[in-house]
Amino acid sequence: MGKELRLMKGNEAFAEAVIRDGADGYFGYPITPQSEVMEYLMVEKPYEKTGMVVLQAESEVAAINMLYGGAGCGKKVLTSSSSPGMSLMHEGISYLAGSELPCIIMDAMRGGPGLGTIQPGQADYFQVTKGGGHGDYRLIVLAPASVQEMYDFVEISFDLAFKYRNPVIVLTDGAIGQMMEKVYIGEQKVRLTEEEIKEKYPWATLGKTPDRERNIITSLDLDPYRHERHNIKLQKKYKEIEKNEVRYEELNCDDADYIIVAYGTSARISQKAMDIAREKGIKVGIFRPISLWPFPKKALRQLSERVKGILAVEMSAGQMVEDIRMHSVETTPVEHYGRMGGVIPTPNEIVDIIENTFVKS
Amino acid sequence: MSDTIIKEQIFKPENIVYKKTDLMTDNVLSYCPGCGHGTAHRILMEVIDEMGLQSKTIGIAPVGCSVLAYEFMNVDMQQAAHGRAPALATAIKRLLPDKTVFSYQGDGDLAAIGTAETIHACNRGENFTVIFVNNGIYGMTGGQMAPTTLEGMKSSTSPYGRDSQTMGHPLKMTELVAQLPGTYYVTRQAVHTPAAVRKAKKAIRKAIELQQQKVGMTFVEVVSNCNSGWKMTPVDSNKWMVENMFPFYPLGDIKVDGKLVKEV
Ligand SMILES: Cc1ncc(C[n+]2csc(CCOP(=O)(O)OP(=O)(O)O)c2C)c(N)n1
Ligand code: SF4
Ligand SMILES: [Mg+2]
Numbered sequence: 001m002g003k004e005l006r007l008m009k010g011n012e013a014f015a016e017a018v019i020r021d022g023a024d025g026y027f028g029y030p031i032t033p034q035s036e037v038m039e040y041l042m043v044e045k046p047y048e049k050t051g052m053v054v055l056q057a058e059s060e061v062a063a064i065n066m067l068y069g070g071a072g073c074g075k076k077v078l079t080s081s082s083s084p085g086m087s088l089m090h091e092g093i094s095y096l097a098g099s100e101l102p103c104i105i106m107d108a109m110r111g112g113p114g115l116g117t118i119q120p121g122q123a124d125y126f127q128v129t130k131g132g133g134h135g136d137y138r139l140i141v142l143a144p145a146s147v148q149e150m151y152d153f154v155e156i157s158f159d160l161a162f163k164y165r166n167p168v169i170v171l172t173d174g175a176i177g178q179m180m181e182k183v184y185i186g187e188q189k190v191r192l193t194e195e196e197i198k199e200k201y202p203w204a205t206l207g208k209t210p211d212r213e214r215n216i217i218t219s220l221d222l223d224p225y226r227h228e229r230h231n232i233k234l235q236k237k238y239k240e241i242e243k244n245e246v247r248y249e250e251l252n253c254d255d256a257d258y259i260i261v262a263y264g265t266s267a268r269i270s271q272k273a274m275d276i277a278r279e280k281g282i283k284v285g286i287f288r289p290i291s292l293w294p295f296p297k298k299a300l301r302q303l304s305e306r307v308k309g310i311l312a313v314e315m316s317a318g319q320m321v322e323d324i325r326m327h328s329v330e331t332t333p334v335e336h337y338g339r340m341g342g343v344i345p346t347p348n349e350i351v352d353i354i355e356n357t358f359v360k361s
Numbered sequence: 362m363s364d365t366i367i368k369e370q371i372f373k374p375e376n377i378v379y380k381k382t383d384l385m386t387d388n389v390l391s392y393c394p395g396c397g398h399g400t401a402h403r404i405l406m407e408v409i410d411e412m413g414l415q416s417k418t419i420g421i422a423p424v425g426c427s428v429l430a431y432e433f434m435n436v437d438m439q440q441a442a443h444g445r446a447p448a449l450a451t452a453i454k455r456l457l458p459d460k461t462v463f464s465y466q467g468d469g470d471l472a473a474i475g476t477a478e479t480i481h482a483c484n485r486g487e488n489f490t491v492i493f494v495n496n497g498i499y500g501m502t503g504g505q506m507a508p509t510t511l512e513g514m515k516s517s518t519s520p521y522g523r524d525s526q527t528m529g530h531p532l533k534m535t536e537l538v539a540q541l542p543g544t545y546y547v548t549r550q551a552v553h554t555p556a557a558v559r560k561a562k563k564a565i566r567k568a569i570e571l572q573q574q575k576v577g578m579t580f581v582e583v584v585s586n587c588n589s590g591w592k593m594t595p596v597d598s599n600k601w602m603v604e605n606m607f608p609f610y611p612l613g614d615i616k617v618d619g620k621l622v623k624e625v
Binding site: 024025027053055057058059061062063065066067068069070072073075077091092095099194205206207208209210214215216217218219220 | 415416417418419421422428429431435436437438439440441442445448449450451452453455456457460477478481
């Protein structure tokens with residue numbers, strides 16, 4: 001953790017982390033509730049400090065394809081958007097996954113469907129963890145629940161993206177993006193030189209030199225057997241990620257009778273609900289998946305064996321709850337509490353649900 | 362034996378009258394015999410070769426018949442989603458300003474699904490080169506109507522001829538982008554005769570040279586035939602192109618040194 005302490009909005013912390021981590025390029029299109037990311041970058045002028053490119057694209061479609069071009073050259077590139085913009089990006093995301101290109105896509109979710117609302121939501125869970133675009137691919141999805149995590153997850157995401165040559169989604173929402181908290185800022189990293197990129201990422205298209213064959217970045221293969229082999233290779237990589245990159249947090253789970261499973265803003269609100277419940281003598285704990293994909297299956301299953309009930313709290317009609325049900329023991333009841341359309345649940349509502357559905361019955 | 366010519370004798374440097382550039386691979390072209398794509402590939406690669414730019418060049422292949430351009434062009438390449446090549450090229454050139462970057466796109470790719478990316482890359486004055494192969498049809502998918510399909514022209518989705526009242530008018534994308542301040546050199550060429558090929562190659566060379574000076578977008582349209590899509594023999598298709606395509610898409614420079622040289 002860095003030494004410099006600042007009071008920042010989640011979106012600003014994310015943008016500052018991008019500069020500090022030595023990113024090469026940001027390409028984005030404005031959409032509430034994350035426009036501060038590009039605004040912050042434009043004000044900070046990282047192109048003067050580190051040489052980082054910041055470009056306002058003509059659409060999310062263009063932005064995601066700019067990421068493809070930059071990532072194909074081994075550059076650290078990213079974008080940020082919100083739900084309607086994410087929908088537009090999923091064709092490009094499928095191409096990025098197919099061509100195995102590293103990048104970060106931050107999604108500050110808002111309520112949907114359609115234009116929906118600018119208020120926070122968590123209804124893009126299916127879209128980013130189950131698909132969104134076409135084809136058999138997976139995205140690494142990390143869900144920050146604090147401004148500090150908005151900062152810290154940039155470095156982690158770039159590392160994962162390059163380690164596995166895969167897009168990483170930072171799945172957040174307007175509440176985390178807009179709220180202000182203390183955040184520790186790290187040192188400024190130096191951007192990689194072209195020589196360093198060549199060395200680290202020999203696949204990058206930086207110009208064909210006599211010492212190697214030409215590099216090709218493509219997701220196309222018209223030979224079905226060869227293309228199936230490519231798919232098998234991708235699936236192996238996803239298995240590897242599932243094995244190595246599960247992240248979650250447990251709060252007061254050791255003695256808990258009931259656990260709330262929630263991520264992002266819902267997890268923050270659930271903490272307050274947990275405190276209220278414990279004051280009432282109800283032993284509530286929180287299981288917070290940090291990597292939504294890979295989903296922390298094993299840890300949840302083990303925990304589900306010990307508790308009397310599980311409540312999924314999401315700002316959606318119930319999306320993550322499907323994974324929770326799939327990975328909990330059948331004997332433990334799993335309930336869902338969701339608010340939609342940009343409504344944020346209150347801690348008291350959550351406590352009421354726990355009392356009425358589990359404690360009283 | 363003395364009058365038998367052996368391979369080594371033919372391959373003597375002084376006997377060579379034409380040599381395929383090393384920047385074209387030995388892969389067999391996937392194009393229909395008679396199609397203009399192959400010639401357009403060759404002259405582009407000759408220019409990159411002659412300018413000694415192979416190690417600095419990054420090309421973008423589109424979705425269309427030239428989707429496999431990376432199989433034939435011996436330079437580093439990326440394959441873009443349908444219409445998005447200018448977005449890829451924009452980022453590459455911004456992140457690596459000293460590289461030579463080109464997109465190679467068909468008319469469906471560039472003037473229909475990729476209209477926004479094309480216009481905005483041109484308008485921002487991105488310093489890369491667009492090679493735009495306009496054959497007035499969607500070749501790859503089997504000859505459907507393109508935005509560039511001529512009025513009255515038959516295609517599989519305009520089987521009775523394009524009716525501009527219901528299907529829109531053919532789009533002159535090159536004239537359109539020439540009006541944007543971000544474009545520096547805009548020209549329309551063809552590759553149907555040796556003279557046209559020489560001219561087109563000169564234009565591509567000029568575009569790539571200007572790209573080194575970072576003066577803005579350089580944009581070369583190549584009006585080409587799609588004998589398969591047009592359902593003609595290669596010879597007939599070239600004749601048809603001269604008689605029908607060229608009057609609507611006249612050859613020649615449209616913008617030079619950042620100034621329009623033709624009324625658009
Ligand atoms: C998103 C998307 N829509 C449609 C297609 C199908 N498609 C492939 S090539 C093509 C048309 C290409 O025509 P053009 O750009 O004129 O290239 P040509 O084959 O004529 O050289 C279409 C519609 C696709 N690959 N992706
Ligand atoms: S279909 Fe048309 S454009 Fe495609 S290769 Fe054949 S002739 Fe050329
Ligand atoms: Mg075409």
